[in-house]
Amino acid sequence: MAEPVECRTGGERLAQNAMNPQAGNAMNPQAGNAPAIAVRDWRVRFAMRNGVLSRVTDYFTAVDGVSFTLEAGKILAVVGESGCGKSTLVKSLVGLVDHDAGEFELFGEKVDFKSGASMKRVRNLVQMIFQDPFSSLNPRQTVTEILTAPLAARGVALEEARARALSLLDRVSIPAAAMDKFPHEFSGGQRQRLCIARSLMVEPKVLLCDEVTSALDVSVQAQILHLLDDLRNDLGLSIVFISHDMQVVRALSDDVLVMYFGHVVERGNADEVLTNPQHEYTKKLLASVPTIKR
Numbered sequence: 001m002a003e004p005v006e007c008r009t010g011g012e013r014l015a016q017n018a019m020n021p022q023a024g025n026a027m028n029p030q031a032g033n034a035p036a037i038a039v040r041d042w043r044v045r046f047a048m049r050n051g052v053l054s055r056v057t058d059y060f061t062a063v064d065g066v067s068f069t070l071e072a073g074k075i076l077a078v079v080g081e082s083g084c085g086k087s088t089l090v091k092s093l094v095g096l097v098d099h100d101a102g103e104f105e106l107f108g109e110k111v112d113f114k115s116g117a118s119m120k121r122v123r124n125l126v127q128m129i130f131q132d133p134f135s136s137l138n139p140r141q142t143v144t145e146i147l148t149a150p151l152a153a154r155g156v157a158l159e160e161a162r163a164r165a166l167s168l169l170d171r172v173s174i175p176a177a178a179m180d181k182f183p184h185e186f187s188g189g190q191r192q193r194l195c196i197a198r199s200l201m202v203e204p205k206v207l208l209c210d211e212v213t214s215a216l217d218v219s220v221q222a223q224i225l226h227l228l229d230d231l232r233n234d235l236g237l238s239i240v241f242i243s244h245d246m247q248v249v250r251a252l253s254d255d256v257l258v259m260y261f262g263h264v265v266e267r268g269n270a271d272e273v274l275t276n277p278q279h280e281y282t283k284k285l286l287a288s289v290p291t292i293k294r
Contacts, residue, residue, distance in 0.1 A: 033072075033107075033108065034072075034105070034107050034108030035069045035070060035071050035072060035105075035107075035108075036070045036071065036072045036073075036074075036106070036107060036205065036206050036238035037068075037069065037070040037093070037104070037105070037106060037206065037238070037240070038068075038069050038070075038103075038104070038105040038108075039066065039067055039068050039069075039093070039102065039103070039104050039105075040067045040102060040103045040104075041065050041066075041067060041101065041102045041103065042063055042065070042066045042067065042089065042092070042099060042101070042102035042103075042104070043061065043063055043064055043065060043066075043099065043100045043101040043102055044061070044062045044063040044085070044088050044089070044092050044097060044098070044099050044100055045059040045060065045061050045062070045100045046059065046060045046062060047059055048060055061262055062085045062088045062262055063085045063088055063089050063092065063099075063262050064085075064261075064262040064263055065102075065263065066085075066089060066102075066259070066262075066263070066264050067264070068257050068264065068267065070206070070238050070239075070240055070255075071238070071254075071255075072107070072205075072236075072238050073232070073236055073237075073238055074238060074239075074254040074255060075228075075229070075232060075238075075239045075240075075241055075252055075253045075254050075255075076239070076240050076241065076253065076254070076255045076256070076257060077241045077242075077243060077249040077252065077253035077255070077256045077257070077270065078090070078240060078241070078242050078243075078256075078257045078259060079242075079243055079244060079246065079249055079256060079257070079258055079259070079285065080244065080258060080259035080260055080285075081244055081285070082244060084259040084260055084261060084262065085259055085261070085262040086242045086259050087131075087210050087211070087242055089259070090128065090208040090210055090240055090242060091128070091210075093122075093126070093208065094122060094123075094126055094128055094208065095113055095119060095122070096128075098113075099113070106121065106122060106125060106126065106206075107125070107205070109121070123202075124202060124204070125204055125205045125206055126204055126205075126206045126207075126208065127199035127200070127202065127204040127206070127207055127208070128199070128207075128208040128209075128210065129192075129195050129196060129199050129207060129208070129209045129210065129212050130195070130210050130212070131210050131211035131212065131214055131215060132215055133188060133191035133192040133194070133195050133212075133215070134183060134184075134188070134191055136191075136195050137183040137191060137194060137195065137198075138183075139182060139183050139184060140182075141182070141183075142179065142180055142181065142182060143165075143169075143174075143178050143179050143180070143181055143182075143183075143194060144162060144165065144179045144180065146183075146194065146198055147161075147165035147168070147169075147194075147197060147198055147201055148161035148162055148165055148201075150198065150201045150202050151164065151201055151202065154202070161201075162179075164201060165179070165197070165201065166179070168197040168200050168201065169197055171197070171200075171231075172193040172194075172196055172197045172227060173193065173227075174190060174193055174194065174197070178190075178194075187220075188215060188216050188217075188220065189216055189217070189220035189223060189224065192212060192213075192216065192224055193224070193227070195212075196224075196227065196228070196231070200231070200235070204237070205236070205237065205238060206237065206238045206239070206240070207228075207231075207237055207238075207239045207240070208239075208240045208242075209228065209239060209240065209241045209242060210242045211242055211243060211244070212224065212228075212241075213225065213243070213245070213248055214243070214244075214245065221248065222251075225248065225251055225252050228241075228252065229252060241253060246274070246285055246286055246288075246289045247289060249270065249274070250270070250274055253270040254269070254270055255267070255268065255269055255270055256268065256269075256270045256273045256274065258273070258279065258281065258282050258285070260281045265279045265281050265282065266278060266279040266281075266282045274286065
């Protein structure tokens with residue numbers, strides 16, 4: 001496994017990208033035009049049922065009128081405590097959870113969740129990485145089967161899919177010998193690297209990362225964060241990064257969206273929001289970050 005690395009702060013990364021305007025735009029022809037994602041007045045409700053006949057008696061609104069933009073080649077952190085609706089938000093963008101209202105544009109084109117062609121475009125351009133890397137991987141499949149499955153479903157020959165899998169394993173610092181192993185033979189950090197490699201098999205332009213470092217040790221977190229930042233720069237990826245850890249957000253994100261009980265209460269440049277928060281809830285989140293007193 002790669003040696004632990006020191007993550008750059010958002011400000012350091014932004015300064016570096018300002019000196020290199022091509023950073024984050026490689027392999028992304030849409031960059032500089034329409035935003036990667038534009039969401040307006042997004043709402044997700046869950047029916048609350050009761051009685052013998054399980055009739056709908058009320059609705060719980062998990063995401064209420066959320067609007068945001070993810071610029072191409074950027075990393076947007078969505079933060080808030082557990083239950084604020086951040087995971088539900090990103091899951092609804094790929095159809096894992098039904099949304100109730102709102103509009104979603106992907107690189108300038110409106111997404112129609114009732115259209116097979118539109119959803120195929122979403123699946124090709126957007127991939128999601130989940131919090132628990134072990135439950136995200138089929139324990140009965142080898143790494144070869146796990147990584148080649150997305151391309152096999154698209155009719156790609158096994159030899160070609162295997163070659164891409166080997167290339168991506170090298171990209172995420174997993175040895176080629178891992179191809180014949182099963183998920184239980186890897187550490188948590190290695191499993192998350194496998195999940196990242198799997199998400200990249202179809203060459204997406206957007207990654208939705210749902211608490212991808214929360215189950216990992218601090219040193220391993222740093223490695224995964226650095227890997228995501230490198231992938232963003234090298235492949236031109238746009239990333240939505242879900243987290244409740246403000247230290248992680250500070251290390252990785254360009255912009256921040258703060259959610260509270262399904263609503264957006266603050267948004268803006270990461271450095272500005274984290275150093276000069278305007279909303280009381282954001283101030284409380286930052287105050288909860290542990291510090292070492294000397």
